Each structure stands twice: as C-alpha cells, then as structure tokens.
Amino acid sequence: xSSSTTNSRFDPTFxxxxxxxxxxxxxxxxxxxxxxxxxxxxxxxxxVELTPAEWMTGVExxxxxxxxxxxxxxxxxxICDVIGLESLVDEIANKIVTxxxxxxxxxxxxxxxxxxxxxFRALGDSxxxxxxxxxxxxxxxxxxxxxxxxxxxxxxxxxxxxxxANAKYDFQDPEQSENNLRGKFRSNANGEFYWYCYHPTxxxxxxxxxxxxxxxxxxxxxxxxxxxxxxxxxxxxxxVINQIYPSTDPxxxxxxxxxxxxxxxxxxxxxxxxxxxELDLEYNVRMAQKKHHPHPNSEPPKSSFERSMGANKL
Amino acid sequence: xSSSTTNSRFDPTFxxxxxxxxxxxxxxxxxxxxxxxxxxxxxxxxxVELTPAEWMTGVExxxxxxxxxxxxxxxxxxICDVIGLESLVDEIANKIVTxxxxxxxxxxxxxxxxxxxxxFRALGDSxxxxxxxxxxxxxxxxxxxxxxxxxxxxxxxxxxxxxxANAKYDFQDPEQSENNLRGKFRSNANGEFYWYCYHPTxxxxxxxxxxxxxxxxxxxxxxxxxxxxxxxxxxxxxxVINQIYPSTDPxxxxxxxxxxxxxxxxxxxxxxxxxxxELDLEYNVRMAQKKHHPHPNSEPPKSSFERSMGANKL
Numbered sequence: 001x002s003s004s005t006t007n008s009r010f011d012p013t014f015x016x017x018x019x020x021x022x023x024x025x026x027x028x029x030x031x032x033x034x035x036x037x038x039x040x041x042x043x044x045x046x047x048v049e050l051t052p053a054e055w056m057t058g059v060e061x062x063x064x065x066x067x068x069x070x071x072x073x074x075x076x077x078x079i080c081d082v083i084g085l086e087s088l089v090d091e092i093a094n095k096i097v098t099x100x101x102x103x104x105x106x107x108x109x110x111x112x113x114x115x116x117x118x119x120f121r122a123l124g125d126s127x128x129x130x131x132x133x134x135x136x137x138x139x140x141x142x143x144x145x146x147x148x149x150x151x152x153x154x155x156x157x158x159x160x161x162x163x164x165a166n167a168k169y170d171f172q173d174p175e176q177s178e179n180n181l182r183g184k185f186r187s188n189a190n191g192e193f194y195w196y197c198y199h200p201t202x203x204x205x206x207x208x209x210x211x212x213x214x215x216x217x218x219x220x221x222x223x224x225x226x227x228x229x230x231x232x233x234x235x236x237x238x239x240v241i242n243q244i245y246p247s248t249d250p251x252x253x254x255x256x257x258x259x260x261x262x263x264x265x266x267x268x269x270x271x272x273x274x275x276x277x278e279l280d281l282e283y284n285v286r287m288a289q290k291k292h293h294p295h296p297n298s299e300p301p302k303s304s305f306e307r308s309m310g311a312n313k314l
Numbered sequence: 315x316s317s318s319t320t321n322s323r324f325d326p327t328f329x330x331x332x333x334x335x336x337x338x339x340x341x342x343x344x345x346x347x348x349x350x351x352x353x354x355x356x357x358x359x360x361x362v363e364l365t366p367a368e369w370m371t372g373v374e375x376x377x378x379x380x381x382x383x384x385x386x387x388x389x390x391x392x393i394c395d396v397i398g399l400e401s402l403v404d405e406i407a408n409k410i411v412t413x414x415x416x417x418x419x420x421x422x423x424x425x426x427x428x429x430x431x432x433x434f435r436a437l438g439d440s441x442x443x444x445x446x447x448x449x450x451x452x453x454x455x456x457x458x459x460x461x462x463x464x465x466x467x468x469x470x471x472x473x474x475x476x477x478x479a480n481a482k483y484d485f486q487d488p489e490q491s492e493n494n495l496r497g498k499f500r501s502n503a504n505g506e507f508y509w510y511c512y513h514p515t516x517x518x519x520x521x522x523x524x525x526x527x528x529x530x531x532x533x534x535x536x537x538x539x540x541x542x543x544x545x546x547x548x549x550x551x552x553x554v555i556n557q558i559y560p561s562t563d564p565x566x567x568x569x570x571x572x573x574x575x576x577x578x579x580x581x582x583x584x585x586x587x588x589x590x591x592e593l594d595l596e597y598n599v600r601m602a603q604k605k606h607h608p609h610p611n612s613e614p615p616k617s618s619f620e621r622s623m624g625a626n627k628l
Contacts (some may be wrong), residue, residue: 010405018398023533029368030531036362039398040354045402048350051612053553054343055403059390076373088359088367091324106521159557217344219337258332271521298365 015042055076061210065148068209072171076271077112078211078215081257082220086110093295096238098290104288105146107210108242113169118182126196126276127160130176134164138253139277141194144187144232147286152191156287159178159184160197162227167203199268200226202249205256215256225251235281238293251298265312321538329356363388375524382523386485391426392525395571400424407609410552410602418602422556422573425543427483432473432496440510440590441474441497444490453591454584455508458501458546463601466505470548470601473498474511476541481517513582513593514540516563517569528624529570539565539574546599552607557598 019035026034044050050058069075072294080086085108094107119126128135161182163169166275187193200234203224205211215222227243237238245252251259271280290296333349338349358364364372383389392402399425408421435441442451458467475496477483484490501507518536519525529536541557557573558580561568566574585594604610 010402014402014405014572021568021572022522025533026531033362033364033368034532036358041399042360044350044354044403045399045406047354048347049406050347050403051401051609052407053612054347055399055623056391059388059394062376062390062393062425063380063383063388066377069381070590071376074373074377076376077370079376081374082353085330085355085359085369088324088328088356089364089366091328092359092363095323101625128562153443184397185395217340218335218348221338230432234589254335258328283342296565298367 009044009091013050018042020227034241038049042083046116051144061213063160063198064213073206073209074112075209075211078205078209079214082205083113084215084258088099088260090241093298094238094241095294096292098148098288101118102273102288104238104292105242105285106242106261106263106266107262109257110231110241111243111259113163113171113255114161115171115182117179118161118184119179121183121185121195123185123188123192124196125183127162127181128196128198129180130164132165136199136279137195137277138199138279138281139194139271140197140281140283141287142283144191144193144234144287146284147239147288152187152189153234153237153287154187154189154191156191156232156237158187158193158232159233160195161229162197162200162201165198165201167201172267196277197228199246199256200228200249202226202287220256221251221254223251223254224257225249225255227259230285230286232287234287236290237287237306238290238296240285240287249308255303322362329353330399332356346600375527377529378524387520387523388426389523389525392519392523393528395423395425395573396519396525396528398572401572402509404555407612408552408555409608410606412462412602412606416461416602417561418552418606419554420556420575420577422575423552423571424503424545424555425557425571425573427477427485428473428475428543428545429485429493429496431493432498433493434476435497435499435509437502437506437508438510439497439499441476441495442510443494444478444513446479449548450513451512451591451595452511452593452595453508453585453588454511454542454595454597455506456597456599458485458505458548458599458601459603466501466503466602467548467551468501468503468505470501470505470546470551471498472501472507473541473545473547474509476511476514477516477517479512481515511542513560514542516540517563528557534570535565535568537565537568538571539563539569545600546601548601550604551601552604552610554599554601 018037022031034184048061065075065079087191090109095102143155146153164181170178185193186196202223202225207222225245226249227245234241242264244264245260245265247265266281266283268279268281271277327406333352334344379389379393404421404423411417445471451472458470460467478495484492484494499507499509516537518538521536539559540563541559543557559574561579561581580597582593582595585591
C-alpha cells in the first residue's frame with residue numbers, strides 16, 4: 001500500500017503516529033478508511049511539498065464547499081463528480097464481469113437530481129407534463145434481456161428522469177410542475193418498454209460556486225453532454241443506474257463528471273410515422289442476475305433530494 | 315509516485331483520464347498539486363473499495379465543515395490539525411537541518427488564534443490585562459542565540475499569545491479585553507527577554523462540530539496540552555513559530571493536533587523572590603540564519619483572524 005516516507009527529509013514516524021492515535025473504540029471499517037485517507041493526504045503533502053499558503057488555500061476551498069451547500073444544492077457531491085470520484089466509486093461498487101467475460105449494460109453515476117417521488121405511468125405515456133416549444137419529442141423504446149440467457153425481463157421498474165429543453169430539472173425551475181420529465185414504467189411480458197420523452201439537452205454544471213472555481217483552475221469545461229437518466233430495478237437482477245447520450249453531442253469527450261461510457265452512446269433517428277414524436281430512440285438493456293453483483297445487497301446511493309426530503313420540502 | 319492501478323479489477327486508464335482532462339491554461343503548480351491530489355484520492359477509494367454510502371457520508375462531512383465555519387471559526391483548519399496536516403505542512407515548510415546536523419529550536423503550527431494586533435510592550439511588563447483568580451502568574455525569561463555561533467540575537471520581536479486561566483483566548487471570551495494575554499517584546503542587546511504571563515491551561519478543541527465528530531469516531535481525546543504560543547522574528551534569522559508545554563501536562567502524548575516536540579517541553583519552577591509571580595520559567599531559543607531556511611522568503615501562514623479582519627471586525 002502507500003508509503004509514509006515519500007521524502008526522507010521529513011520525520012518518517014509522523015504519519016504512523018497520527019494513524020495510530022486512533023483509539024480502541026474506533027470501528028474497524030472507520031480505522032481502515034481513515035487510516036488510508038490520512039496516509040494518502042500526508043503522502044500527497046510530502047510529494048508536492050505543499051506550502052502553508054497552498055494548504056490555507058485548500059482549507060478555504062473546503063470551507064467554501066459547505067458554505068454554499070443547501071438541502072437542494074450539494075456542492076460536496078458536485079466537487080466529487082468533477083474529480084471523477086463518484087464515477088470511480090460507482091465502478092468499484094457496481095462493476096460486473098463474469099468469469100466468461102460477460103458484462104451487463106454499464107452503470108454510471110446517479111447524480112444529484114434523482115427523486116424518489118416519480119409517479120408510475122403506463123407504457124406508451126409521456127413524461128412531458130410541461131411542454132416547451134423547442135423540446136424535441138422522442139419515442140423511446142427497447143427491451144430488457146438477461147445478459148446470459150437473452151431472455152426478456154418482465155416486471156422490471158424503469159425510472160427515467162431528464163432535464164427539460166431549457167436544461168433545467170423540475171426542482172431547479174419554478175416554471176415546471178413536480179415530476180415533469182420523471183416517470184416510472186414497468187416492462188411488459190416481452191421485457192419491452194416504451195414512452196415519450198425529450199431529446200436531452202446539454203447543460204453546464206453551476207459555475208457560481210467552488211465547482212466553478214475548480215473547473216476554471218483546471219481549464220476544463222463545465223458542460224455535461226445531453227443525457228437521459230435511467231434506474232432499472234428488478235428483484236432478481238442487479239440494478240442498472242445509468243445515463244444515455246446522443247452520439248451527436250459535442251461534449252462526449254469532455255464530460256465534466258466523467259460519466260460517459262461507450263455502450264451508453266445512442267442514436268436518435270427521425271420518426272415519420274407518429275404525429276406525437278419527431279425522433280425515435282431504440283435502447284436495449286442487458287441485465288445481470290443479482291448473483292453476479294459484487295455487493296448484491298448493497299443499497300443504491302441516496303440523492304441529496306431524497307436525503308433532504310424531511311428537511312426542506314420544495 | 316503513486317500508482318493509479320492499486321486494484322486491477324478497475325479501469326486502469328480512468329485516473330489518467332481525469333488528471334489529463336486539465337487544459338493547457340492550468341497553472342503549472344496547480345497541475346502538479348491537483349494531479350497528485352486526484353491520484354491519491356482515487357488510490358484511496360480503490361484501496362479501501364469505498365462504497366457509495368461511505369462516500370456519501372464523506373460528502374456530507376465535507377459539507378458540514380463549511381456549514382459551521384465563520385470568519386472566526388475555521389473548522390477546515392481545525393480538521394487539518396486533527397489529521398496532522400498542519401503539523402506536516404509546517405515541517406515541510408520550515409524544517410532546518412544544516413550539513414553539520416545543527417537545528418534551531420523547533421517550529422510547530424501557528425494555530426487559529428494568532429492576532430496581528432498584539433501591542434508592543436516593554437521588557438518586564440505583564441501581558442495579563444484581565445487577571446483571573448486561578449491564574450498562576452509566571453515570570454518567563456530567556457535568551458535568543460544564534461544556533462551556530464552562540465551569539466546573542468538583539469532586536470528580535472517576540473510575539474506571545476496564550477489562552478487565559480479559563481482556557482479561552484481573548485476573542486473567544488467577551489469577558490476579556492482585546493489583546494489580553496498577547497504582547498510583542500524586543501530582545502535586548504544581550505538577546506534577553508522577560509515578561510509576566512500565566513502558566514498555561516489545557517483546553518479541549520470545540521467538539522460541537524465536525525472536528526468533534528471526527529475525534530469521536532477515531533476514539534481520540536479533543537484535549538490540547540497547556541501551551542504558550544510564540545512567534546519570533548528577526549530580519550536575519552528564520553522565523554520561529556512554536557508552542558511550549560509544561561512538562562507536567564497529562565496531555566503531552568495525546569495532543570489532538572500533533573504539535574508537541576521534545577525540545578518544546580519546559581519546566582515551570584516555584585518562584586519565591588518576586589511578589590508578582592509564583593512561578594519561574596526559563597526558556598532559551600536557538601535561531602538559524604535565514605540562509606539555512608529551505609524557503610527563506612516564504613511568508614508565515616495567515617491566521618483565520620487575520621484573514622477575516624476586513625470581513626468581520628470583532
């Protein structure tokens with residue numbers, strides 16, 4: 001594992017002294033996590049010979065994260081996204097590869113905008129409650145199959161959410177009704193699902209806070225490629241939480257939160273046989289039985305919205 | 315340097331992808347610091363296989379640091395102290411060892427309570443403006459010498475600050491007048507200094523915020539050993555910022571901020587020849603010429619008090 005003596009000019013016992021200060025009542029998992037974290041932070045400081053002024057800049061940056069956060073603005077979550085940490089934690093938690101090399105459709109990060117309140121809708125319904133003139137209505141449809149047997153998966157719950165054509169989610173925008181562009185659907189006996197939604201719209205992370213400061217310092221774009229969020233659950237299958245991206249989006253290579261994977265890039269096609277939609281999107285999902293999940297009983301992450309429900313109802 | 319592939323189950327290119335996302339306008343020092351920090355954070359997450367729930371606990375902890383911080387309460391600074399980071403940064407910045415193996419009196423952390431406003435006082439004066447009945451008045455005296463030549467150092471400024479006998483600093487306690495238990499003195503032609511102060515009083519870090527949560531999780535004491543702060547400056551010598559600790563203090567081995575060094579532990583002795591003091595403390599300081607300092611032109615760190623002066627005068 002990591003070395004505590006990156007630079008021998010410095011007291012080689014100091015990091016051990018800090019880690020070993022943990023008392024006997026420290027829970028074992030906390031000891032492992034905090035021990036590793038303290039070692040890495042110390043190694044980082046020695047490696048770059050962090051100066052007092054640089055350290056204090058970091059202190060003030062950390063303080064600024066919590067200062068701007070609210071029950072519906074989780075800047076700590078956003079900073080983690082910008083440094084790829086949520087994406088990495090998602091991979092660690094959810095990556096599935098069987099001994100035969102089979103993998104289900106990729107997972108990516110939940111993000112901060114999932115809501116537990118999305119209503120069930122009937123297959124074929126639209127999630128567009130508040131139409132916008134520039135919204136491009138899309139007929140989205142596909143099939144859930146078992147990645148090993150190819151058999152259809154019936155009765156799965158598909159929870160979809162997306163920003164509107166103005167690039168805002170319902171709870172960022174007082175003009176949208178609650179659960180606009182959110183909905184839960186059940187796959188039918190053939191594993192099929194279908195509904196109306198919008199072609200997604202690219203948007204920028206909020207840049208008026210620490211994430212903006214950090215992205216600017218790193219000379220990076222705050223843009224996310226346009227995407228539709230999906231959470232697909234079934235009692236016998238590992239949950240799929242992901243996002244799908246139009247193949248034409250110019251931000252696929254510079255996603256500010258590192259959540260694009262090749263199998264999640266999809267093609268929207270013109271639709272001519274349906275007065276209700278101008279675009280067609282076929283998207284099929286391969287799922288893995290729960291036994292293949294590295295942590296089959298782990299709970300999905302909670303969104304800040306969900307966590308704040310008790311505290312601050314919108 | 316650190317490895318990005320601690321665990322080969324995970325995409326070995328991911329961390330490089332995040333680090334290399336920094337654009338060409340990233341300042342070179344920021345690229346070095348952020349690159350190392352991102353690598354260490356990713357390595358930490360892979361090493362402990364950080365779960366989404368654990369990660370989210372960390373996110374909320376980070377948010378809580380800034381939420382409780384104010385211009386006069388820097389919880390980010392305090393968290394760094396608790397994990398030994400300020401002490402480490404101080405060592406990196408200020409450790410002096412000559413080729414002959416000579417070192418000056420040790421530096422330790424500034425802490426959050428230094429003020430730039432301490433008044434100059436005459437040698438022999440007292441810094442006790444607001445006496446407390448249980449305060450034990452101490453006649454503190456000593457001599458500054460060049461660590462190589464042993465010659466006295468005249469005209470150095472000794473800035474001293476300490477908590478009162480109730481364990482509070484002036485700006486934590488509305489009962490104390492401004493600059494109570496603070497003062498600046500100049501060493502005389504013989505390098506000598508002398509004044510009246512209190513025997514210091516041990517105190518707990520504030521435990522009503524994230525530092526308390528972290529210390530409790532780590533089963534550690536929030537206590538700091540009793541100490542007197544000193545900052546000694548002279549145009550030709552490397553600044554000494556340190557703290558001195560009574561050898562009888564029971565918290566020397568468990569200092570919550572890892573700032574005790576052997577040469578800073580001192581003996582208070584009974585004083586019988588002075589009606590103004592019950593204790594005597596002799597403390598001599600060896601200083602290094604600036605040429606020996608690894609960063610001779612570096613500025614001392616700024617206290618949160620100093621940084622907040624413009625924002626929120628007390």
